[in-house]
Amino acid sequence: MTTMIVELGARAYPILIEPGLLARAGDAIAPLARGRRVAIVCDENVAAHLTTLRASLDAAGVASEVLVLPPGEATKSWSQLQAVCDFLLDLGIERTDHVIALGGGVIGDLVGFGAAILKRGCRFIQIPTTLLAQVDSSVGGKTAINTRAGKNLIGAFHQPVLVLIDPTVLDTLPARELRAGYAEVVKYGLIDDPEFFVWCEANGAALLAGELAARTVAIGHAVAAKARIVAADEHETTGQRALLNLGHTFGHALEAEAHYSGRLIHGEAVAAGCALAFAYSARVGLCTQADADRVAAHWRATGLPDSLAASGIAASGARLVDHMRHDKKMAAGTLPFLLARGIGRTFLDKTVDLADVEAFLDDQR
Incomplete structure (x- = not known):
């Protein structure tokens, strides 16, 4: 144990x-x-x-x-x-x-x-x-x-x-639910642990295929990472715990557009959201396009949506941004975004222009 x-x-x-x-x-x-x-x-x-x-x-x-x-x-x-x-x-x-x-x-x-x-x-x-x-x-x-x-x-x-x-x-667990949960496993590598992302690239298929050892390792690693972050920032006041929201700002907007239905379940939305966060980071010059492509490739390899189109959501950028404005993290009209300077180099950006996000999402369509 x-x-x-x-x-x-x-x-x-x-x-x-x-x-x-x-x-x-x-x-x-x-x-x-x-x-x-x-x-x-x-x-x-x-x-x-x-x-x-x-x-x-x-x-x-x-x-x-x-x-x-x-x-x-x-x-x-x-x-x-x-x-x-x-x-x-x-x-x-x-x-x-x-x-x-x-x-x-x-x-x-x-x-x-x-x-x-x-x-x-x-x-x-x-x-x-x-x-x-x-x-x-x-x-x-x-x-x-x-x-x-x-x-x-x-x-x-x-x-x-x-x-x-x-x-x-x-x-x-149904295969779709397992894949959705796997998106949250990979998230920990994308946040601040590039070596764990490499492990996921090598072992993700085995985990999804039922290998107990791979599942146990992944669960233990992810839980240890979250426990450390929660202990340091229980109520998300210092910004450290906010890193756990990687993919969620985009993802929650997609879920809202899907009316929280089985059309798009949470982990799938997180995967698409992470792909969008890296794609947007590459668009504004924070990370390389190669990093964004690598993240998207891993989602494709594990059967998860790797883009806005793959999520099945065709809403306009304006409509998705409107969903974001209801996000509980909104403060003084500003919505913090989790963006990346590379795999394992996620940070909280409070200067993102929602109009630019809207244009980006329209381009993604």
């Missing part, structure tokens, strides 16, 4: 990574539960994992109650947030009790936000079942729901008390 600690003082928490861990999750959760029952929230896609988790909890003497929600990005909504809170209140959940988020990023974000606001904060445990959630959303305490104005605009920082990651649960 690999154990990492997110160093946040009194709120520090462990991340455990081990193949087969889900079947032993009860052993890790029982000391926290202290004889109290736990609440589990999941979606309809993780029925097999739910059975494994409950059996493990039963074996450890931990009773559980379950709420099953519909799958998909639309579940990150006001109505499902109310359903989660009503479920927990009906159970009589106390602030020292534990809520388990079993699922992908949608469930983790929704349940984490519910735990953040229920009785002004109760404890929750992340058990991510998608690659995207394992390497990104389950670590760091960002919780939120979507609204008609945009993605993740209603939320809170609320750290879990424990994260349990079992790479073998990815065996049941």
Whole structure:
């Protein structure tokens, strides 16, 4: 087992990574539960994992109650947030009790936000079942729901008390979801670790084909990188944590245009967004065209969208920029962009002219 600690003082928490861990999750959760029952929230896609988790909890003497929600990005909504809170209140959940988020990023974000606001904060445990959630959303305490104005605009920082990651649960993940999660893995190499990007170029195909060793290495590397950044900049105040948003400003605009539907899922939008960030960086002379082409080539090689056209979004630059203006990072009319001086050399630029971005996107069409 690999154990990492997110160093946040009194709120520090462990991340455990081990193949087969889900079947032993009860052993890790029982000391926290202290004889109290736990609440589990999941979606309809993780029925097999739910059975494994409950059996493990039963074996450890931990009773559980379950709420099953519909799958998909639309579940990150006001109505499902109310359903989660009503479920927990009906159970009589106390602030020292534990809520388990079993699922992908949608469930983790929704349940984490519910735990953040229920009785002004109760404890929750992340058990991510998608690659995207394992390497990104389950670590760091960002919780939120979507609204008609945009993605993740209603939320809170609320750290879990424990994260349990079992790479073998990815065996049941659809290939498209696995590829989408892989985009977040590669992101860590593009941000500040060019050697890891080289590793991805060499091992990405094996990871996607099911090689457990490659998956375990990638998850551990990505989680360690995120844990370091979160510990240094928990609330995204110094700019360091903002680096994790590489590809997201462009990507969220694409998701908004797709109405947060299965037409374009989050990791695909991040891949296209990273490609656009490097293409724009090359356009304004920050990085070489060769670097931008190399990023796009890796997305193509792994079945991910490498451009605006490949994302399937045909909206005008003006419309996509209008989506960007609803981004929660807007401040005094300025939107920071994550751009790159090369692979592994990402930085935050607060001087980008949105009119120029609009023209760039129209050219990309």
